[in-house]
Amino acid sequence: MLLHMLLAFSLGIEGGYHIPAVGFQNINTGNSFSVYTVRNVGFVDLTLALKTAFYTGDNASYNLNATGLRLGVQKSNWPISPVLAIGGDYVSRALGQNSESGFALAYSMGMLLNFRIDRLSIHPKFYYDGLTDMKTHAGFIGLKLGIGYEI
């Protein structure tokens, strides 16, 4: 309970690497970066993250960007915690000067390892990051490292 109270609110950043796992035949790899807050709500910890990911294409002139918000749950006081998140992404893709954009439903599922040093938390995260427009599902395998600080 004391730990839950300490985890009442924390801020953090995450950065990592994405590789296409489902669909996205024209994409090589990507980098993802997010800023997040964590707040304990009862049994779980709610996370709200602003996330952006940038992917380069097989065609050197092609790139894809996905930026959005994710609302998720995790357990910050478990050494190994499942991670689930859902939200929306603004997706844009460009080839040279021409581009297309749209919105997609985004979701993440995976696990993270919690390491704590006083108020500092360090968590490697392994997850699947999916995008869907209700017609097509596609996604990435992601590996991130996050650093958070309890306020």
Added chain:
Amino acid sequence: MKYRILLFTLLVVFCGDNHIVQRAAEDYFPLRADYWWRYAGENDTLFVEVEPADTIFGIEYFPVSYNGVVTYLAKSHNGIAQYVRKIYNYAGNDHTVIEDFIIRIELPLIEDNSYQYFVSDSIYVASQLVKAYYEVNGIIIDYAHDTDYGDIYEVSITTIESLITPDTSLVDTNEVTEYYAPGVGMIRLTDGTSEYRLIEYNIP
């Protein structure tokens, strides 16, 4: 609770309105051996079939038969490339002036993207200079949603090919508009005088 359900429903509807993931992730050019498509024109049909892959210049390509007329297509990072060979016949002997792959449709498909590729070369035949030129001008005109096929891209392709000798100059221009659907390939083809629409296909 009702507001949360409403918010989630709005999110789902909003995110599904524009099929950006479909256009970004689906394969608009399925090329595998034994895939085939049958199109109906006003007076005839067009049967397109992919034959087993082979290699030229170290590039894997698929012979694609259009009613028996074979075109060699290769899928590269930048697009769908077509094998082009321009031959000059002199005194009963064929002399190859151009032999190369040239991008026919630039990938990935993005609305308004226009592109131009060309190959040119020249050779001396019986002390006479023979020049050949092959150019592809393409534009991804638009995409539109279709209830049966999903988001369909309209692609306009103009090819200009020429063979120039000291005596003659042959120039041929060909313009086609093709429509591509995700996971299916070409579903419609028009060339100004005729139009073909997909009636059946085999993509296991």
